[in-house]
Amino acid sequence: MSNNQLTSIIERVERMEAEIRDMQEDRKQIYIEAKGNGFDPKIIRKLVAVRRKKIEAVREESELLRTYADQIGMQLDLAL
Amino acid sequence: MSNNQLTSIIERVERMEAEIRDMQEDRKQIYIEAKGNGFDPKIIRKLVAVRRKKIEAVREESELLRTYADQIGMQLDLAL
Amino acid sequence: MSNNQLTSIIERVERMEAEIRDMQEDRKQIYIEAKGNGFDPKIIRKLVAVRRKKIEAVREESELLRTYADQIGMQLDLAL
Amino acid sequence: MSNNQLTSIIERVERMEAEIRDMQEDRKQIYIEAKGNGFDPKIIRKLVAVRRKKIEAVREESELLRTYADQIGMQLDLAL
DNA sequence: ATTGATCACACCTTGC
DNA sequence: GCAAGGTGTGATCAAT
Numbered sequence: 001m002s003n004n005q006l007t008s009i010i011e012r013v014e015r016m017e018a019e020i021r022d023m024q025e026d027r028k029q030i031y032i033e034a035k036g037n038g039f040d041p042k043i044i045r046k047l048v049a050v051r052r053k054k055i056e057a058v059r060e061e062s063e064l065l066r067t068y069a070d071q072i073g074m075q076l077d078l079a080l
Numbered sequence: 081m082s083n084n085q086l087t088s089i090i091e092r093v094e095r096m097e098a099e100i101r102d103m104q105e106d107r108k109q110i111y112i113e114a115k116g117n118g119f120d121p122k123i124i125r126k127l128v129a130v131r132r133k134k135i136e137a138v139r140e141e142s143e144l145l146r147t148y149a150d151q152i153g154m155q156l157d158l159a160l
Numbered sequence: 161m162s163n164n165q166l167t168s169i170i171e172r173v174e175r176m177e178a179e180i181r182d183m184q185e186d187r188k189q190i191y192i193e194a195k196g197n198g199f200d201p202k203i204i205r206k207l208v209a210v211r212r213k214k215i216e217a218v219r220e221e222s223e224l225l226r227t228y229a230d231q232i233g234m235q236l237d238l239a240l
Numbered sequence: 241m242s243n244n245q246l247t248s249i250i251e252r253v254e255r256m257e258a259e260i261r262d263m264q265e266d267r268k269q270i271y272i273e274a275k276g277n278g279f280d281p282k283i284i285r286k287l288v289a290v291r292r293k294k295i296e297a298v299r300e301e302s303e304l305l306r307t308y309a310d311q312i313g314m315q316l317d318l319a320l
Numbered sequence: 321a322t323t324g325a326t327c328a329c330a331c332c333t334t335g336c
Numbered sequence: 337g338c339a340a341g342g343t344g345t346g347a348t349c350a351a352t
Contacts, residue, residue: 137213
């Protein structure tokens, strides 16, 4: 029955959203705890953001290299 | 050493963020799958949103009642 | 002249913002006055918030129904 | 009757909030219109913010001067 | 491709 | 001074 399918979808989405909220709450608690230990949350956030960008950049760069490699591979194949 | 503490904090935050991203990805997959089964994601999103807002409103209403109760308690205290 | 256009835009925005600030100030005064009459602003705020969320939920629900109706309309079109 | 008073307060607050939302909507429309005329909303926002800060600074400075003047006035009074 | 809408994030102000 | 709500911004995603 289609209604069961719909109900199932909604419940799965809501379960995911509940978990996401929990994780966000956990992260918030980490920041609060860090603040209690003398670490400025604002700075931590910056650090995390910078690291995220760097990781992103590295990932994209390696994808790019991969693309180059593929093209060279293709050309090599074509040359044979 | 403070540096270890800082590193620990950042790693914990990043772990949380990784999990959040995974959950978000899962949710996205549910929508994609639903669409494959003929359910318009747009409608599912609205349904979920409406349900969330209603639950929110009910939750806040109980907070309100709780606040009322606290004030009545205070008045009772004052009356004694 | 483009400069006049820019000036006009900025002035219109600033006029809006001035009015917004005035309204916010008026609202604040209502809360202060209410407090003077023995009404706890905290409770009033919650009341207003709960009412707003309920109205929001109802509004979104009607949007949802509208979306349903549109889809049914589409299906009818396809069926003809 | 207290209930009428409460109802009146809530309605006044809600009226204010409705007007605030309307003004915000108007402001948003100005930005959209500006964008249509080739003005980047982000830049406009910055301009408006800078002007606001300057106006604030001028206002505070004149308050400061006023305070100085009052103090001098007081001292003059005391000296007489 | 580009706009439009939604969502998550960060900042800032306000109330307590 | 902290906690919370509101505001603005960036990213993501759907639709044109």
